[in-house]
Amino acid sequence: MTGVILSVLWDSVEFGSSRLSLLRALTEREKMRTLMKLRISLLVIALLVVWVFDSAAGQNKPGDSASSKLIALENKFNAAYRSGDIAVMNSLLAEDFIITVEDGSTFSKSGYIADNGRPDFHVEISDLSGLSVRMHGNTAVVTGAYHEKGISKGQPYEYHDRFTDVWMNISGRWQIIASHYSNATSQ
16 A cells, blocks of 8 residues: 555656646746747847938938939039129029028028129138038928138128028929028037
């Protein structure tokens, strides 16, 4: 009889040990599932971060044809402004163009062109730098730094500005619809 009891006890211990092994296996499986879920979540988050940064950087990629074209048009307008080429300026400004200049004055297209066409106005230096283009469909915002030096009404002047130009693709042609220039603060 003792042998039977020992045999049943031994079977219980073995069964108990297999139950323990089964519980350990389930725990390991759950650990693996949790770890896999964590890895997948981290991968998804990493992909989202890459996508967000790629989208943001894509707004001003040097190879982007619209951005490159707008930078070329900014330079074309700047050269026309410097040389007083009213015809080129006229072609690049939209009919409802408005500009706010350093002293807070605003000019329409005709007022701006008339002011720049004065015989007592001469631009010696007109430099753009740090240009950035942000595309928004058929509209683009160009920002940058601007340095201008010249003579107006017999008096020398010099500006170190920050500027914003808003361009719109109107009937297949990019034109400036608004500009804002403000004096850069010294740092």
